[in-house]
Amino acid sequence: MQSLASVLSKLPGNQRAAHPKNEAEMEEHAMWVLRWLAVEGNSNWLLIFDNVDQYSSTPTESGDGYDVSEFFPVADHGSIIITTRLARLKELGEFHPVRRLASEEAVRLLFKSSGHKMRGNERGVATDADSINLADRLDGLPLAIVIAGSFISNTGVSFARYLQIYEESWRDLQSITEPHRHYSNGNILTTWMITYSEIQKVDPFAVKLLFLLSYFHNRDIWVGLIRCGLKSSNTPDWFRTVASNEIRFLTTVRTLVNFSLIETKEANGYYMHPVVQDWCRHGFSEIDEGDKDKLKTIALASVGHAVSLDSEIEYWVLQRRLLPHATQMLAVLESGWPIPQDPSVLQAVYQLGHLYSNQGKLKEAELMYQWALMGQEKTLDLDHPSTLLTVHSLGNVYSDQGRLEKAELMYQQALAGYAKILTTYEKTLGPDHMETVRIVHDLGDLYQDQGKLEEAETMYRRALTKYSELLGPDHPHALTTVNWLGNLYSDQDRLKEAGTMYQQALTGYTKTMGPDHTFTLGAVLCLGNLYQDQGKLNEAEIMYQKALLGYEKALGPDHTSTLATIHCLGNLFKDQDKWREAEIMYQRALTGREKVLGPDHKSTLTTASRLGTLYTDQQKLKEAEAMYRRALSGFEMALGRDHTFTLAVIGYLGNVYRGQCKLEEAEEMYNQALAGYEKALGPDHTSTLTAVDCLGNLYRDQGKLKDAELMYRRALAGREKALGLDHLSTLATVNNLGNIYSDQGKLKDAERMYQRALAGREKELGPDHRDTLLVADTLYSLATKSVVKTHRKHSPQRIINRLGYSTNMLLTPHPLVLATRRSDQPPKQEEEHEVD
Incomplete structure (x- = not known):
């Protein structure tokens, strides 16, 4: 009324006083202005109602709501603009939302x-x-x-x-x-204080919901996310009232939308301006710290309990959507806010750790697991299943970070607790209860993590039987156990059994979860590793490329699973002698791991070491030495001088020195590796025997044939005992002994060794595998010295065509050539394959 009345003195021909004497006169002046605006032909005007923050289409008892249209001129000309945060006023005319500035x-x-x-x-x-x-x-x-x-x-x-x-x-x-x-x-x-006051009158719960939403990431908030907070056991009554009924929730949200404090988005989401969030968190003084703590608790529970199970279809889509909200929760926790010691809230924190772990964000996962564990140890028993699951998960993170001593401590604690729980569950719940079976499977995981493979197989077999009976053979739980059994058999070089398990897992996952699920891709990657071990390199490449495409689509190019697959492709291309392609893969994996995991992470150093091996094969010995020294420095710092990863790189450096004809330096490296392995693993461990075999190679280069023979015999006896007569590593030593006998002129003994190596490789790898053909080539080379029986299916021309070089090539005794011979190389160490 005042604003309209003030215009009267500016109208042409006005004879009235500029300032009304009372309220009645003020209203009269205002009506004169409205009548003037409605005069026919008087259309060149613009009337602005600025910042209308109250509205009611009907009179209210308090008188603080009004219908702004009552102040419109009675005319069908001229222009009116209303600025307001009240979205419901769009019914009065054409609606133009004022967006944020670009x-x-x-x-x-x-x-x-x-x-x-x-x-x-x-x-x-x-x-x-x-x-x-x-x-x-x-x-x-x-x-x-x-x-x-x-x-x-x-x-x-x-x-x-x-x-x-x-x-x-x-x-x-x-x-x-x-x-x-x-x-x-x-x-x-x-x-926003006036708006706040209006919302308080319309729906007090909407105000509380507004402040709750300010603790989430502002760009993508959805109904299902907020309602996950109901899984917390101790939530305020107002939240249960609003969130337990979806219609009630949507009605409350609509109040905030109508006042323009949040905006609707596609995909049933909402957006909240960050400055509005800042005002809610920091600028509003009428909410006390206790209420803020309750809101933080609800937000934390909502995000944590929204994390989906890995077995769900396209779980990674939801996990990526949750990551910004998890980052908000991480910031709250890092600010020193005390986590409520409530089991349901601590479970939410644990699930945030699982989210970060799945996304390859190990530092964040470690923090979440540590916070969850501290709370669970206070509120639950130390041997409670939830506590032990967190301990186990934290051990996995430490293992992935290369902090193996800390991982071992976690595994030992979890192992002791699980064994105790299993005994209790078998008595109270029975052997067929799902919780009992889960503990059995987790025990299998722990045994495998600790290298107790026989115990692990027993647990996996037992869990698989029960899962198949209770859930069916194609249930994700059963298939996961099948896949882990495949990993176990692969670790034991039981490749045929591993292949059966992987195929079963892949078929089941594809059927129940689809070809693009990460569980399916994990089985594909495992099959690729197996095919590579079996020398089926074309089949392995198909598997790796399929896994890589799937991981890039599901998890992104920088996820640890994607980078592990790229690393495996590098290994494959190296074995195929596609050195350029292998280098591209290794460099890509190295760059990605440096970015995601850091330059000193175990996986990063592993890729650096593999690059060194590639450069060794290419006789780029300076580049190889640089990579090995980088890996050695990192492993020594992270794991210590006596760790097996460190000792493996020391052995690789010995190979480089051997290739450079620096035989004394090579001998020093080999002896250092051998001493370390004997101390750490014992004299009969396969890694120890690898170092023995390498020393045999070196002594042969130095012409110390008796010393070489002694080393090879020690390696052969140990490998036959540890791995069996037909294991590929055993056969490599057999072939090396054949080389020594040939050098000594003991051609019959040499022939006997070569024939054994050939028969074994034909059995394990097939007649057309590169390693099989190399032995056949050596036999034909030996035939030029003496009468040697050869296999008819390995004709000289067939070998030449398959291997791409002339026979007798491998008889060249120069160390640079010897260093490239597969039989002279140590078997790949622990980092050979990286399985998701």
Whole structure:
């Protein structure tokens, strides 16, 4: 009324007093103005109702709600604009939502309001990173940008410093800043107070929900996410009232949408402006710390309990959607906020650790598991299944980080607890209860992690039988056990049995979960590893490429599973002598692992070591030495001088020195590796025997044939005992003994060794495998010295065609050639394959 009445004195021909004497006269003046606007032909006017923050289509008892249309002129001409946060006013006319400023526009406004001169490129786009960061943080909200510009103009601080103050002292900063020009609602602290008061009258629960939403990531909030907070056992009554009924929840959310405090998005999501979030968290003084703690607890429970099971279809899609919210929760926990000691909340924290672990974010996973474990040890028994599961998961993270001593401590603690629980469960729940079976399977995992393979097989077999009986053979639980059995058999070089398990798992996963599920891709990757071990390199490449394509699509190019597959492809290309392709894969894996895991992570150093092996094969010995030294330095720092990974790299360095004809340095490396293995693993361990075999190779290079023969005999006896007569490593030593006998002129003994090696490799690898053909070639070479029986199916021309070089090539005694002979190389160490 006052605003309309004030216009009367400015109308042409007005004879009335400029200032009304009373309320009745003021209303009369206002009506004169409305009648004048309605005069026929008088259409050149614009009437603006600015910041309408109250509305009611019917009179209210309190009188604080009104219908703004009552103040429209009775005419069908002229123009009216209403600015408001009340979305429901769109029924009065054409609706034009005022969106946030685009990034470039926001930066220009920031420079204009701060008085700074903008530096830009040829298109006039700002290039100053600090101004862009500040404008992005304020997310295009003009009021916040102008207030920032005003503060910067008045104080002379930089854009970067303002952003720092904004993050550290939000409320203090806003309380002393105003925009240059008059703004009727004052600064940001008071901007939404009137709206808040109106919402409080309409729906008090909507106000509580608004403050709850401020603890989530602002860009993608959805109904199902919030309702997961109901899984927490101790939530406020108002939240249960709102969230337990979806219609009630949507009605409450609509109140916030109607007041423009949140926006609707596609895919049933909502957006909340970050400055509104800042106001809710820091600028609103009427909510106490106790209520804030309750809101944080609900948010934490909602995000944690929303994490889906890995067995669900496309679980990774939801996990990626949850990651920004998990980051918000991580920031809350890192601020020192005490986690409520409630089992359901601690379970949510554990599941956030699982989320981060699945995404290859090991540091974040470690923090979540540690927080969950600290709470569970206080609120639950130390041998409670939830506590032990967290201990086991934390051990897996330590193992993935290469912190093997800490991992071992976790595994031992979990193992003792699980064994105790299993005994209890078998008595109280029975052997067929699902919880009992789960413990059996987890025990199998622990035994395998500790290298207790026989015990692991017993547990897996027992779990598989029960899962198949209770759930069916194609249930994900049963198939996971099948796949782990395949890994176990692969570790034991029981390759045929491993292949049966992998095929069964792959068929079952494809049927029940689809070809693109990460469980299916894991089985594909395992099959690729198996085919490579069996020398079926073309089949292995098909599996690896399929796994890589699937992982890149599901998890992204930088996920640890994707990078592990790339590393495996590097191994494969190396075995195929595709050295350029292998180097590209290794370099890609190395770059990705440096970025995701860090330069000193076990997997990063493993890739560096494999690059060294590739360079050795290419006789790029300087590059190989550089890679090995990098890997050696990292392993020594992370694992110690006596760790088996470190000793393996020492052995590889010995190979490089041998290739460089630095035989004394090579001998020093081999002896150092041998001593370390004997101390760490014992004299009969396969890694120890590998070092013995390498020393035999070196002594042969030095012409010390008796010493070489002694080494080979020791290696052969140990491998026959540990691995069996027909194991590939055993056959490699048999072939080496054949070389020594040939050098000594003991041709019959040499023939006997070569024939045994050939028969064994034909059996294990097939007649056309490269290693089989190499032995056949050696036999034909020996035939030039004496009468030697050869296999008819291995004709000289067939060998030449398959291997691509002439026979007798491998008789060259130069160390550079000998270093490339597969029979002279140590079997691949622990890092050969990386299975998801």
